[in-house]
Amino acid sequence: MRLDPVPTEPLTLAPARVHEASGIGRRAFALFQAARHPGPLIWILAGHAPHLPMLRGLPDGVGERLHVIRPANETDLLWSVEETLRSVPVGLVIAEPEKPLSLLAGRRLQLASEAGKTTGLMLIRDGAGSNAAETRWHCAPKAAEQRDSTLHNWSLSKNKKGTLGTWNVHWNGETAAFHMVSASGERHQPAETPL
Numbered sequence: 744m745r746l747d748p749v750p751t752e753p754l755t756l757a758p759a760r761v762h763e764a765s766g767i768g769r770r771a772f773a774l775f776q777a778a779r780h781p782g783p784l785i786w787i788l789a790g791h792a793p794h795l796p797m798l799r800g801l802p803d804g805v806g807e808r809l810h811v812i813r814p815a816n817e818t819d820l821l822w823s824v825e826e827t828l829r830s831v832p833v834g835l836v837i838a839e840p841e842k843p844l845s846l847l848a849g850r851r852l853q854l855a856s857e858a859g860k861t862t863g864l865m866l867i868r869d870g871a872g873s874n875a876a877e878t879r880w881h882c883a884p885k886a887a888e889q890r891d892s893t894l895h896n897w898s899l900s901k902n903k904k905g906t907l908g909t910w911n912v913h914w915n916g917e918t919a920a921f922h923m924v925s926a927s928g929e930r931h932q933p934a935e936t937p938l
Contacts, residue, residue, distance in 0.1 A: 753910060754897065754921070755779070760877035761828070761852045761863035768882035768895055769866045770796075773837045775914055775921070776864055777809070778802040782834025785827045787812045787820055789841055802916060808834075817842050821852075828855035828863050839866045849873025878902045885911060 756762050756776060764772045774796075777784050784805065786796055790813040801809065812827070814820045817840060824838045844852075844865065853875050856863050865876070872879050879901035885894040893916055898909040913922040 754912070756862050756864065757877055757904065758862050759857050759860045761849070761856050761865060761875070762878045762880070763865045763867050763872045763876040763901075764880040764882050765867050765869045765872070766880075766882040768884050768897070769880075771884070771895060771914075771916070772880060772882040772897060773864055773866055774802055774805065774916065776862075777805045777835055777837065780835035780862060782808070783832060784809045784835050784837070785812060785833055786810070786837045787814065787823050787827070788839040789813065789817070789820060790815050792839065821848055824863065824865075825851055825855045828852060828861045829859040830861065831859050833859065833861045836861055836863045837866065838863070840871075841868075843867075843871035844873035844875075846874050849875030853877070872901075876901065877904070 754775070773786075786809060788795070788811070792813070795811060796809065812823050814823050820838065820840055824836060824840075827833055827836045844867070850873075852863060852865075852873075855861075865872075869881075878899060881898045881900055883896045885896045893914060895912045895914060896909065897912055899907050901907075
């Protein structure tokens with residue numbers, strides 16, 4: 744029996760597994776994860792998708808490692824995800840499927856992720872996830888009191904290995920560093936939030 748290492752740092756995705764993120768802030772969550780994963784990064788989205796990651800706006804070190812794949816249809820997109828997850832040198836595969844993932848498709852992606860020891864992050868529409876996903880996050884921007892502050896609310900609504908929760912995160916979008924933020928008056932000591 745093989746035991747996967749359990750992440751000890753908050754907001755860390757379990758390695759060699761496929762995770763899901765939904766909500767309007769899912770791309771920010773994906774960029775945050777890209778900044779934290781070493782090695783080549785693959786972003787797969789439909790060929791007709793109107794928005795692409797802008798290289799100059801990416802966190803430090805991400806643009807140089809990022810490869811964008813734009814398949815013609817959903818079948819080719821899932822095939823591309825599966826093949827890149829099997830590729831051993833890849834650090835993180837981010838994909839944006841347009842249709843809900845079936846249990847079969849989700850399970851195939853999990854098996855590919857395990858085979859390549861590659862972490863996958865599927866950016867899904869609300870309610871379009873697969874039961875095979877290791878974790879499911881809901882990501883949304885959060886209004887900030889200061890104009891220069893970038894706050895996010897990231898909720899873990901599914902976790903096959905344990906803890907669920909919600910984190911308010913201050914992430915500047917430039918590095919892998921972040922700060923947990925509590926609402927004023929709610930906490931008098933630092934938060935301890937193991938996953």
